């Protein structure tokens with residue numbers, strides 16, 4: 392039976408191989424670091440395919456996290472997934488990366504009525520999104536300071552990073568999730584559900600949420616005037 | 617057909633604002649597709665790294681498809697893949713390297729992480745150009761200004777001199793902004809300078825004082841190095857002087873005098889370096905190679921010094937994938953070891969590091 396390859400680099404480099412029919416995880420690997428996507432991703436995929444006798448061209452498809460996430464790392468996964476899809480001629484499905492955290496919340500036995508997931512956006516901010524009890528996206532993704540999150544249970548690495556600030560405004564950071572990094576296995580599970588519901592996942596455009604920070608310099612404005 | 621001496625190599629370039637994919641068989645260029653984000657940088661008056669990196673992501677697969685179609689080859693036929701691993705903009709390099717690794721893994725082809733500057737020299741072997749075993753190179757662009765000594769393209773390249781601050785192309789961009797001439801500055805200043813008097817102003821030639829230059833026997837620390845920041849300041853003061861006096865700015869004269877200062881110091885230092893290292897051939901590369909005054913003065917000075925000047929076609933002087941493929945093909949033919957899939961980009965990769973060694 393064919394398998395899905397799943398890739399997310401919006402937080403750490405994370406890859407998984409997931410059974411097409413059952414959704415069971417055949418193999419997975421996530422880097423302990425958040426800044427080595429360029430170095431690690433390709434060998435993670437190579438080793439995982441080799442160890443499981445999988446050939447790229449036989450894959451059922453590729454799931455890729457489209458962010459939000461720090462730009463450079465995020466692009467590594469996207470350009471790799473698109474290139475794999477092109478060479479192996481298999482479909483590439485884009486999934487908003489925070490869905491992976493929401494999926495994990497739902498699969499962990501937690502059952503909040505509504506909740507927020509948050510990952511590290513650096514620059515003293517969080518990437519976050521708000522979900523209902525079924526995992527339906529209600530709001531987001533957004534990027535903002537922790538104190539601007541909805542006053543709800545908050546899950547994911549981001550909740551741990553800004554525990555005090557979240558508590559100071561009445562949010563409930565959930566301690567057991569403080570080491571939950573966005574990963575490829577939960578991303579694949581969400582992707583399989585979304586495909587089964589008939590969603591179109593063909594868009595793999597990155598969700599940067601922030602502009603490039605480039606400012607038109609004063610002298611250019613002057614030169615134009 | 618490709619042979620061990622004429623391998624079919626695909627080259628990927630993403631160190632600045634051009635996404636380039638070139639395909640070379642031995643020394644024959646089959647395709648050289650370039651997608652540039654230059655238009656997106658115009659309103660900023662210079663390359664914005666994050667904008668360049670975003671554009672690389674969107675351009676990669678379409679540029680690859682186009683290059684393969686143009687060369688009329690399939691990925692299965694390719695013998696090896698080469699990618700610029702540095703020097704360049706870190707975020708931009710990472711997109712090309714991540715894409716190259718994915719391509720190498722998906723196709724099962726060996727991957728070489730190679731030096732961008734040496735690749736600029738590598739184009740010299742394309743299209744029937746015959747270079748002597750040892751030669752010099754002068755690279756002038758928006759990102760770099762270097763004098764190199766090439767003893768072997770695949771394993772012995774030495775840096776003789778480089779800029780210690782701005783690249784020449786950057787100095788052009790900054791001066792063009794001061795004069796309200798737009799971006800990119802190179803062509804804009806070159807054009808404005810045509811109607812100007814290059815002797816109207818005497819702008820400084822950076823690092824030309826005896827204390828920096830020394831003598832052939834006892835070379836100073838900066839004998840072959842460049843500096844353009846003082847020149848930029850001098851131009852700014854000149855412009856301010858006219859503004860303060862309420863007089864019109866003599867744009868053409870300033871442009872011509874600025875250009876003369878840049879070109880004079882580059883060509884004189886390059887030719888002297890060739891003479892002192894016994895190099896009889898000089899290859900010119902980089903985007904500023906299109907500059908008419910640079911070519912004219914360099915040709916004249918090379919001629920009087922008895923040095924043969926080689927200038928590749930302009931499309932091969934600017935950043936492109938063909939140059940990466942060209943150097944890659946030389947490395948494959950020379951039996952270089954592939955770099956594997958674990959290497960990191962190196963935004964300041966030295967010219968002595970022509971191809972990255974496998975990690976671990």
Ligand SMILES: [Zn+2]
Nearest residue numbers: 757759902935
């Ligand atoms: Zn270059």
